[in-house]
Amino acid sequence: xxxxxxxxxxxxxxxxxxxxxxxxxxxxxxxxxxxxxxxxxxxxxxxxxxxxxxxxxxxxxxxxxxxxxxxxxxxxxxxxxxxxxxxxxxxxxxxxxxxxxxxxxxxxxxxxxxxxxxxxxxxxxxxxxxxxxxxxxxxxxxxxxxxxxxxxxxxxxxxxxxxxxxxxxxxxxxxxxxxxxxxxxxxxxxxxxxxxxxxxxxxxxxxxxxxxxxxxxxxxxxxxxxxxxxxxxxxxxxxxxxxxxxxxxxxxxxxxxxxxxxxxxxxxxxxxxxxxxxxxxxxxxxxxxxxxxxxxxxxxxxxxxxxxxxxxxxxxxxxxxxxxxxxxxxxxxxxxxxxxxxxxxxxxxxxxxxxxxxxxxxxxxxxxxxxxxxxxx
Numbered sequence: 001x002x003x004x005x006x007x008x009x010x011x012x013x014x015x016x017x018x019x020x021x022x023x024x025x026x027x028x029x030x031x032x033x034x035x036x037x038x039x040x041x042x043x044x045x046x047x048x049x050x051x052x053x054x055x056x057x058x059x060x061x062x063x064x065x066x067x068x069x070x071x072x073x074x075x076x077x078x079x080x081x082x083x084x085x086x087x088x089x090x091x092x093x094x095x096x097x098x099x100x101x102x103x104x105x106x107x108x109x110x111x112x113x114x115x116x117x118x119x120x121x122x123x124x125x126x127x128x129x130x131x132x133x134x135x136x137x138x139x140x141x142x143x144x145x146x147x148x149x150x151x152x153x154x155x156x157x158x159x160x161x162x163x164x165x166x167x168x169x170x171x172x173x174x175x176x177x178x179x180x181x182x183x184x185x186x187x188x189x190x191x192x193x194x195x196x197x198x199x200x201x202x203x204x205x206x207x208x209x210x211x212x213x214x215x216x217x218x219x220x221x222x223x224x225x226x227x228x229x230x231x232x233x234x235x236x237x238x239x240x241x242x243x244x245x246x247x248x249x250x251x252x253x254x255x256x257x258x259x260x261x262x263x264x265x266x267x268x269x270x271x272x273x274x275x276x277x278x279x280x281x282x283x284x285x286x287x288x289x290x291x292x293x294x295x296x297x298x299x300x301x302x303x304x305x306x307x308x309x310x311x312x313x314x315x316x317x318x319x320x321x322x323x324x325x326x327x328x329x330x331x332x333x334x335x336x337x338x339x340x341x342x343x344x345x346x347x348x349x350x351x352x353x354x355x356x357x358x359x360x361x362x363x364x365x366x367x368x369x370x371x372x373x374x375x376x377x
Contacts, residue, residue, distance in 0.1 A: 004057045005127060007064075007135040013051040017060065028284035029115040031263050032065055032106045035282065038259035039067075039107050042252035046070055046245075047107065052135050054128045061120055062128045065106060065113035068141055069245045071098045076243055078363045099357070102139045103348075104132075105147035107246060109282070109289060110172045110327060110346065112149040122154065129158035143357065145348040159349035165361065167350045168369050170242065171343040173328040173336045177319045186319050189340055198312065198339075201305040208304035209272040212313045218266045222253035224275050225266070228294025235297065241331055256280075267313050269306045276301045279310040281317065287325045288318035311339070 018033060040049050052064040074097040075086035082097060089096045104113045114132070116125055136144055146164060148155050160166075178185045187195050215221055226249065237243050256264050260282070269277040276296050282289040295307055318326040328336050333343065352360060 005131050006055055007131045008053045008055070009135060009138065010051045010053065011049070013063075014053075017053060017063070028111070028286075029063060031260075031282060031284050032109070032111070032113070032115070034260050034263065035109065036065060036067060036107055038252065038255050039246060039248075042249060042255060043246050044249065046247045050102070050139060052132055054132055056124070061117050061124060062132070063115045064104060064132045065115070066102050066104050066136065066139060067107045067113075068100055068102045068139065070100050071095070072101045072245055073098055073243075074101075074360060076245075077367060078360065079367050082363070099142035099354075100140065101143045101145060102136065102141035103145045103147065104136065105145070108244070108291065110147075110329065112147040112155070114149075114155070126154045126158060129154055130161070133158055133162045133164075142352075142354050144351040144353070146350075147346075147348055156349070162351075164349035164351045167348045167364055169346045169348055170330045170368070171333070172330055172346050173333060173341040174325050174344050175315060175328055175336070175339070175341040176325045177315075177323055181320050181322055184316075186315055186340070194338060198308075201308045202312070205269075205304045205306065205309045208300065209270075210276075210304050210306065210309060211270045212309060213268050213270065215266040215268045215278070218256045218264075219254040219258075221266075221268070221275065221278075222250045225253045225278055225294060226250050228275070228278055228296060229292055230294075231297055232293055232295050236331060265317065267310060267317070269310050269313075271300055271304055271306065276304075277306045277310055279314045281314055283321065283323070286323065287327055288314075288321070288323045289327045290314050290329060308335075311335070315339075 013033065036049055040047050046069065048068045048070065050066040050068065052066060053060060054062040054064065073086065075082040078097070086097050105111065106113055114129070116128065120128070133146070136146075144164070145167075146155070146159050148159070156166075175186070178188070187198060190198070218225060229248065233244055256266065263283045265281045265283070267279045267281065268275055269279075276298070278292075278294045279290060280292040282291055290311075293307065293310060295301060301307075315326055328341050330346070337343070350361075350364075352358060
């Protein structure tokens with residue numbers, strides 16, 4: 001490796017580089033910058049960012065985004081026994097199985113944190129990965145998790161060579177959109193029965209006085225959006241889903257438009273005028289991310305199929321805006337697969353840095369399944 005390579009780590013991204021990324025939007029880096037900065041500002045100390053800038057000489061060749069979740073409750077990822085032990089200890093004022101965990105990943109977006117310059121060659125990418133992984137050893141954390149993107153095979157080789165171990169994680173879901181961007185084109189591949197069901201859901205929603213609208217100023221609805229979001233988050237945890245590791249409060253929703261501008265859309269579902277649900281969408285260059293859904297979970301909302309109508313509206317907006325796909329996240333697999341989405345594998349390469357954490361490797365593999373190390377060519 002050339003001595004001309006170096007990686008700088010910043011708590012705040014240098015303004016000149018931030019402006020460069022916002023102007024060029026390399027591979028969605030501008031969205032990642034705005035989104036991550038908003039999350040850090042509104043997470044009340046539970047999240048901090050680190051920006052790793054890889055240079056060859058004076059030329060910036062890549063940006064890596066790491067976020068550190070402080071006092072992450074590892075018991076949430078280790079199964080019911082660990083959760084009960086941690087809860088019992090908490091009753092006596094003891095905080096166990098809590099760690100500062102760094103993720104080389106865009107927070108809450110199911111996307112890896114590495115952004116290469118468009119002209120980076122495969123050889124450069126391999127070298128950059130080696131240097132960035134070396135630089136992560138200086139991050140103030142107890143563990144490192146490197147999210148891999150499917151389109152970057154050099155990452156797995158570099159992570160394996162660095163001694164990190166593979167952890168399969170929960171599947172993501174992705175719906176590929178047709179090149180025909182008309183409102184109903186995405187429904188054409190569905191079965192006749194599924195199309196009929198979709199039309200029935202829409203009639204029930206309309207008959208109940210339902211309307212989907214774009215909330216032009218989400219800040220005005222911040223308290224409502226937070227309440228609807230929290231109801232869904234709490235219900236998901238009760239039903240066995242992993243909790244969101246970052247605390248979201250009203251300032252997050254208040255800052256959406258000012259931080260993200262046209263890259264964010266909040267669709268509101270109203271029943272008889274009241275806000276019964278919402279869907280938050282993020283726009284990257286080639287795809288849309290359905291990030292959060294909030295619902296009031298009332299009987300009226302269930303009978304009017306508010307959730308399904310928000311889902312349909314989100315898919316249609318992504319299709320009409322010319323996106324190649326919509327990322328639908330890591331829950332409600334059955335609903336999304338019936339509508340044409342497919343599960344996409346997700347994994348991390350992990351390094352546990354405290355000797356006392358070593359037993360967690362076996363527990364994590366038991367929880368999320370074992371996987372063979374990929375063949376390294």
